[in-house]
Amino acid sequence: MTHGNFDRRRVPVSQRLMSAEATANSDGNLVTVTMDGREIKVTPGTTLLEAAARLGIHIPTLCTHPDLCVVGNCRVCMVEVDGTDALQAACATPVTEPVTVRTYSGKIRRVRRHMLQLLLAHHDGECHSCSRNGACELAELSEAYGVTEVGFARNRESRVFDNSSSLLVRNMNKCVLCRRCVRACIDMQEVGVMEAVGKGEQIEIETFGKKNMAEVVCIGCGQCISHCPTAALVNPDDTDKVWQAIDNPDRHVVLQLSPSVRVALWEMLGMAPGTDDVGPLVHMLRAAGFNAVFDGQQAAALIIAEQARLLSAIICEGLAHPEKDRWPVLSANCSGWVKYMEHFAPAMLKHMSPLKSPEQLLGTLVRTHYARHYGGEPSAVVSVASAPCASRKFEAESPLNTQFGEKSVDYVLTTVELGKMLKESGIGLSRMPAGKFDGLICTNAAVSFTPGNSMVHQLCGAVFELVTGTPISKKVKIEYTSPFGISGAYIMNVPIQGVNDATGKNKNGNGDGGGQKGMQLRFGKCEGTANAKRVIEDIRNGGPFSRCHFIEFLACPDGCFGGGGHPAPTSSGIRQMRREAFPVSYALAEPEAAWIGEIHAQCQNGTLDEMTTLDAFYTSYMPRGKFMK
Amino acid sequence: MKSSVVSKLTFSTIPVDAGLHAATGMSLEDIVETVRESGLRGRGGGAFSVGRKWEVARGVRSDRKYVICNAAEGEPGSFKDRAILSGYAPLVFEGMTIAALAVGATRGIIYLRAEYAYMLGHLESVLAARRKAGLLGKQVAGNPRFNFDIRIQIGEGAYVCGQETALIEFLEGHRGEPRNRPPYPAVSGYRGAPTVVHNVETWAWVTCVMAKGAKWFHDLGTPKSPGMKLFSVSGDCSRPGVYEFQLGLSVAELLRVVGGEDAQGVQVGGASGRMVPRSQFGRKIAYEDLPYGGAVIILGENRDMLEVAHNYLKFFTSESCGQCTPCREGTRKLLDGVERLRNGRCSSAYLDQLISLGESIQAASKCGLGQSSPQAFLSIVAHYRGKLMGRKLVDDAR
Numbered sequence A: 001m002t003h004g005n006f007d008r009r010r011v012p013v014s015q016r017l018m019s020a021e022a023t024a025n026s027d028g029n030l031v032t033v034t035m036d037g038r039e040i041k042v043t044p045g046t047t048l049l050e051a052a053a054r055l056g057i058h059i060p061t062l063c064t065h066p067d068l069c070v071v072g073n074c075r076v077c078m079v080e081v082d083g084t085d086a087l088q089a090a091c092a093t094p095v096t097e098p099v100t101v102r103t104y105s106g107k108i109r110r111v112r113r114h115m116l117q118l119l120l121a122h123h124d125g126e127c128h129s130c131s132r133n134g135a136c137e138l139a140e141l142s143e144a145y146g147v148t149e150v151g152f153a154r155n156r157e158s159r160v161f162d163n164s165s166s167l168l169v170r171n172m173n174k175c176v177l178c179r180r181c182v183r184a185c186i187d188m189q190e191v192g193v194m195e196a197v198g199k200g201e202q203i204e205i206e207t208f209g210k211k212n213m214a215e216v217v218c219i220g221c222g223q224c225i226s227h228c229p230t231a232a233l234v235n236p237d238d239t240d241k242v243w244q245a246i247d248n249p250d251r252h253v254v255l256q257l258s259p260s261v262r263v264a265l266w267e268m269l270g271m272a273p274g275t276d277d278v279g280p281l282v283h284m285l286r287a288a289g290f291n292a293v294f295d296g297q298q299a300a301a302l303i304i305a306e307q308a309r310l311l312s313a314i315i316c317e318g319l320a321h322p323e324k325d326r327w328p329v330l331s332a333n334c335s336g337w338v339k340y341m342e343h344f345a346p347a348m349l350k351h352m353s354p355l356k357s358p359e360q361l362l363g364t365l366v367r368t369h370y371a372r373h374y375g376g377e378p379s380a381v382v383s384v385a386s387a388p389c390a391s392r393k394f395e396a397e398s399p400l401n402t403q404f405g406e407k408s409v410d411y412v413l414t415t416v417e418l419g420k421m422l423k424e425s426g427i428g429l430s431r432m433p434a435g436k437f438d439g440l441i442c443t444n445a446a447v448s449f450t451p452g453n454s455m456v457h458q459l460c461g462a463v464f465e466l467v468t469g470t471p472i473s474k475k476v477k478i479e480y481t482s483p484f485g486i487s488g489a490y491i492m493n494v495p496i497q498g499v500n501d502a503t504g505k506n507k508n509g510n511g512d513g514g515g516q517k518g519m520q521l522r523f524g525k526c527e528g529t530a531n532a533k534r535v536i537e538d539i540r541n542g543g544p545f546s547r548c549h550f551i552e553f554l555a556c557p558d559g560c561f562g563g564g565g566h567p568a569p570t571s572s573g574i575r576q577m578r579r580e581a582f583p584v585s586y587a588l589a590e591p592e593a594a595w596i597g598e599i600h601a602q603c604q605n606g607t608l609d610e611m612t613t614l615d616a617f618y619t620s621y622m623p624r625g626k627f628m629k
Numbered sequence B: 001m002k003s004s005v006v007s008k009l010t011f012s013t014i015p016v017d018a019g020l021h022a023a024t025g026m027s028l029e030d031i032v033e034t035v036r037e038s039g040l041r042g043r044g045g046g047a048f049s050v051g052r053k054w055e056v057a058r059g060v061r062s063d064r065k066y067v068i069c070n071a072a073e074g075e076p077g078s079f080k081d082r083a084i085l086s087g088y089a090p091l092v093f094e095g096m097t098i099a100a101l102a103v104g105a106t107r108g109i110i111y112l113r114a115e116y117a118y119m120l121g122h123l124e125s126v127l128a129a130r131r132k133a134g135l136l137g138k139q140v141a142g143n144p145r146f147n148f149d150i151r152i153q154i155g156e157g158a159y160v161c162g163q164e165t166a167l168i169e170f171l172e173g174h175r176g177e178p179r180n181r182p183p184y185p186a187v188s189g190y191r192g193a194p195t196v197v198h199n200v201e202t203w204a205w206v207t208c209v210m211a212k213g214a215k216w217f218h219d220l221g222t223p224k225s226p227g228m229k230l231f232s233v234s235g236d237c238s239r240p241g242v243y244e245f246q247l248g249l250s251v252a253e254l255l256r257v258v259g260g261e262d263a264q265g266v267q268v269g270g271a272s273g274r275m276v277p278r279s280q281f282g283r284k285i286a287y288e289d290l291p292y293g294g295a296v297i298i299l300g301e302n303r304d305m306l307e308v309a310h311n312y313l314k315f316f317t318s319e320s321c322g323q324c325t326p327c328r329e330g331t332r333k334l335l336d337g338v339e340r341l342r343n344g345r346c347s348s349a350y351l352d353q354l355i356s357l358g359e360s361i362q363a364a365s366k367c368g369l370g371q372s373s374p375q376a377f378l379s380i381v382a383h384y385r386g387k388l389m390g391r392k393l394v395d396d397a398r
């Protein structure tokens, strides 16, 4: 099964490849491709690039990206095909009949170099002082394919530089017009912020109406950033502000490390995707100057506990509950998703869970509880969050997310920024001793969570236990359904045998569905806004997702593991490796669960401290519509 | 552009609806076969076999198929399609109807260049008359199973929208940018359905071929480029205008007819064509020798060839759709080179580099625009290099 939007995406026809079924006379027979003297049989519709990959032949590409539909516009991947004078773009040429192809010749070499030189002539090549220095695909290609000079007159015009938004910075002087960003935003995410505007030498990538980034519907997922081959699109860089705080001895700088960042951060340090070795990482972050490092999962677990309490109350009280018309409850832990809803489905905001995101909750706890108990001046605490994407920066700035007039999170650092700080601090990776997370709630010892990122799975376990009175076990046969036939949006159907009433007694007859056999808890999960668009449609139309109790949404493909604040490159393989660093679990381990239960209870009855009550968990949303003011 | 002369056209000798009448008496295969046998090639620039295109479209199973008339006529110096639409529109519509019958299309679309919108009233009235006569609409020409109608869509100013896949993108409401091919429109075109796109002139010739037979057409012109073709002739000649010639005539013969014998060069095929110098005036205008477009531009003795190249490149830098690297960036470099030449600041070595770049642009561009845009520059540099370099002396050091 596919993730979803990668094959259901809207593909502009200009960019659509000949599909196998559209191939005239394709009767399922294989076609022979002879490439550089070697033969391979492929199904009709396979591109020359795919055929080459299967033969282990490398053809350089720039505009092509495995996540995105094909455009064939950079012309770097040109190959010679027998019977045609012009070279053919390997990425955009489907095999329809037997062909003989050369991927290497003097002509190809010349053309390839020319393409790269032309792109360089259009590119502001301040390579040594560029944020993508060392990770720029244009530079890599130029190095690998013999470009030692630009060779042609440079284009002189100066193009848009836009740092109006906290979500991304556009420097079109570095843009090579590959349109990966356009395809990421329109076709993959179906948000549609950017498009190519104008023609000929005037063409540029622009927002709708050429508005500033701060004024458009960008949700900050950063997919355009992590798919951009150059530094034309980057995350805003707040590292200097954090350095300043660290350098100030009067400040106490705390960092919350979110689960996906702790995996992807290793990639910034040159390790393979999917590395998770949190001990040394925490040590390094402390060495870099953070006074305390918290496990972001504590907040996630607290939110799950509170969410489970709310949900189980509604479920147990059944149809009589006043909030029943808000089914399904939609998660609000992803700030990109929240902004998406505020722009594109403001009328459905009443479905949104009123709970803060983990980053904001943890920031709030830092402000209310930690600041008062850590032993120093409360106002000295600087609250920094790490995040898989820049949408958290927008969230942190929102007036809806203040606590007693103060921002809960002062600065948000994406993985790329945090990695940059680690590198700049010069702390070597070798022989790092293992560090431990700090305790957020100072009366308790530090709790280190077993990683288990999937919110919906843990929530499912927690709700199950509250609703039925027994913990979930392997014996509970959870049935997965995917109404659209894609893995990016699915429903977990969890059978239960009746519900508890408010006193904790199993009523077996009065709850949701009447308590008969066949009662279910239904949890949905949806990753990627393109899939989310369909799920929202489905809810509106009364489809299967409308019958869920709760749906977790994450704006990026593969959720936070695909966040645009992680370092490029990205691909489903890389995201999968990051994800696999975390096993799915339905329940917290014993000590963690006890800790969360205790803190949650203390927040409920106000015994933690007078400022840290359940109020600290709640937030609200702002219907925005299609434009930002 | 004054078009004072319109030579006597074959189109004026074709009886009304003889072509459609002949077609309705044939099997559908035979219609396609007749067109194929005539050897008619597209008159829009690509010169692809018309019959072959129909065969492909006919062979694809689909409940929707389209025929499109390409009246973009964006090539600078071309005005023959305008002449045909204003004088022989029924022939064009008849040709589309014949193709629709043969390939199984139910809809026809005319992409009409924005500048030709003034003809809209005239064209609509011709369509209305044909509807009234039962030649469009339901059960066309009395055939109970043949429903076909034509609508007109006004285009946009862009030259590239004349490229058939960009034209289809535009008709669908997208940016007018060429698609990757394959699939070709005959397999998957407008809204993903098989689509036959032809130039205005091609459609009119289809009607002529059906009315007078494949052999009549095939015996004219040359074996590889049969039949006649309309040319828009302009520039330094005494009788500019629209001419009909059999293919295979030499440049010199053409110049004699239009009064342009003193030319130092002839640009055959408009901006995207090539410059033919005096020494090559014996060459034939035919698919197998000098590929033809609709426009012939005659450059007299006093023309500055560098200005000609500059003009064309300027046109292409702004008319490129901008999606692919070689065309978008490459033509800019060629233009910059011409400007250097103009100022005497282009070394011979740099010129060679530009020539090599020009060849790369031709080899790597995604559509015909970039594949042909360097041609004028390359042919001018090839034939007049001495003259261009001699303008001012520069050392080879660049």
Ligand SMILES: Cc1cc2nc3c(=O)[nH]c(=O)nc-3n(C[C@H](O)[C@H](O)[C@H](O)COP(=O)(O)O)c2cc1C
Residues within 6 Å of the ligand: B041, B042, B043, B044, B045, B046, B047, B048, B070, B071, B072, B073, B074, B075, B159, B160, B161, B162, B163, B164, B165, B197, B198, B199, B200, B202, B203, B367, B368, B369
């Ligand atoms: C840049 C470009 C511009 C074109 N402009 C036109 C045009 O204005 N009119 C036209 O009939 N064909 C034009 N063509 C050719 C079309 O792509 C296509 O080949 C033609 O419409 C097919 O018709 P035919 O079979 O009658 O030649 C253009 C091609 C290119 C690459």
Ligand code: SF4
Residues within 6 Å of the ligand: A167, A168, A184, A185, A189, A191, A192, A193, A194, A217, A218, A219, A220, A221, A222, A223, A224, A225, A564
């Ligand atoms: S951050 Fe996401 S929503 Fe914003 S422009 Fe990029 S892809 Fe589109």
Ligand code: SF4
Residues within 6 Å of the ligand: A174, A175, A176, A177, A178, A179, A180, A181, A182, A205, A224, A227, A228, A229, A230, A232, A233
């Ligand atoms: S901004 Fe980046 S991804 Fe977008 S077109 Fe430019 S180089 Fe490509």
Ligand code: SF4
Residues within 6 Å of the ligand: B160, B178, B319, B320, B321, B322, B323, B324, B325, B327, B328, B365, B366, B367, B368, B369, B370, B371
């Ligand atoms: S060759 Fe030019 S016009 Fe054609 S697709 Fe490329 S940029 Fe566009």
Ligand code: FES
Residues within 6 Å of the ligand: A060, A061, A062, A063, A064, A071, A072, A073, A074, A075, A076, A077, A078, A089, A090, A091, A092
């Ligand atoms: S990678 Fe094939 S054209 Fe860009």
